[in-house]
Amino acid sequence: MTKSLVIGQTNVGKTCFAINFADYLGIKELKFTIRQPAGFLSKQTYELQTALKELVCPEEHTTKEIQEIQLKLPAGKGYQRVNLIDSCGLIEGIHPQEEIRLAMAQTLRKIQESNIILHLIDLSKLNTRRLKELPELDLEIYNYCKTKKCYAILANKIDLKIARNNLEFLQERLGHEIIIPISALYQQGFKEVKKFLLKNL
Ligand SMILES: Nc1nc2c(ncn2[C@@H]2O[C@H](COP(=O)(O)OP(=O)(O)OP(=O)(O)O)[C@@H](O)[C@H]2O)c(=O)[nH]1
Ligand SMILES: [Mg+2]
Numbered sequence: 001m002t003k004s005l006v007i008g009q010t011n012v013g014k015t016c017f018a019i020n021f022a023d024y025l026g027i028k029e030l031k032f033t034i035r036q037p038a039g040f041l042s043k044q045t046y047e048l049q050t051a052l053k054e055l056v057c058p059e060e061h062t063t064k065e066i067q068e069i070q071l072k073l074p075a076g077k078g079y080q081r082v083n084l085i086d087s088c089g090l091i092e093g094i095h096p097q098e099e100i101r102l103a104m105a106q107t108l109r110k111i112q113e114s115n116i117i118l119h120l121i122d123l124s125k126l127n128t129r130r131l132k133e134l135p136e137l138d139l140e141i142y143n144y145c146k147t148k149k150c151y152a153i154l155a156n157k158i159d160l161k162i163a164r165n166n167l168e169f170l171q172e173r174l175g176h177e178i179i180i181p182i183s184a185l186y187q188q189g190f191k192e193v194k195k196f197l198l199k200n201l
Helices: 014-024 048-055 098-113 123-128 136-148 161-174 190-200
Strands: 002-008 029-035 041-047 066-075 078-086 116-122 150-156 179-181
Touching: 002 014, 002 098, 002 136, 014 048, 014 066, 014 078, 014 116, 014 190, 041 048, 066 098, 066 190, 078 190, 116 123, 116 136, 116 190, 123 161, 136 150, 150 161, 150 190, 161 179, 179 190
Parallel strands: 002 078, 002 116, 116 150, 150 179
Antiparallel strands: 029 041, 029 066, 066 078
C-alpha cells in the first residue's frame, strides 16, 4: 500500500492534520497502528474528539513514535487506499533526551520507506525569524525530498492572520506549485491535499 509520511518540525500540526484529514474522509473511528522507536507495535482506537484531545497539544514533542492510519480516498466508483503516517517532529541540532533522539531517527528512516512526503510548515512561525529566512531544517527536507520523492509542502495554520502574510514569502522562496495552504485545525485546503494524493497513488 502507498505510504504517505507526514513530516516536519515539532508542533507544526502534523497530528492535528492526520486526525482531521481522516475525519474529512469520513472515518468515524480512528484505528492507529503505533510503532515505537524500539520496534514494539500496538493498536489503539480513538473517537475523533478523544484523539484530538489526547494526541494534539501545544507542547513540543507530543508525538514520540510513528502513528499510522489507513485511509480510503474516494476515486471513481471505488477507493484508493493510503497509509497516512504521523511522525515525531524534527528539530535542528541534537535533542538532550535520548527518547526524542531515537524517535527522530525513526522519522528519518520513514522518509526512505515512504512513497509520498507531506511536509508541514507552520506559516505563523516564519516571521519570528529576523531575516524572514526559512529554517535550515525545512530547507534540508525540501532539498532532499523534492528530487527523490513525491512531495508537497502543506503550509499550515493559514487560519491565522500572521500566517496568511507569510504564505506569499514561502511561495516566492520555494515555488507556488509545490505548496498547498491548509488549516489542519479547521480542515481548510483538504480538498487540494486529497487531489494531490489521488494524483500520486
Ligand atoms: N491555529 C491553528 N493551530 C493549529 C493548526 N494545526 C495545529 N494547530 C495547533 O498547533 C499545536 C500543535 O499541534 P500538533 O498537531 O500537536 O502538532 P505536531 O506537529 O503533531 O506536534 P509534535 O507531535 O509535538 O511534534 C496544537 O495546539 C494545535 O491545536 C492550525 O491549522 N491552525
Ligand atoms: Mg504530533
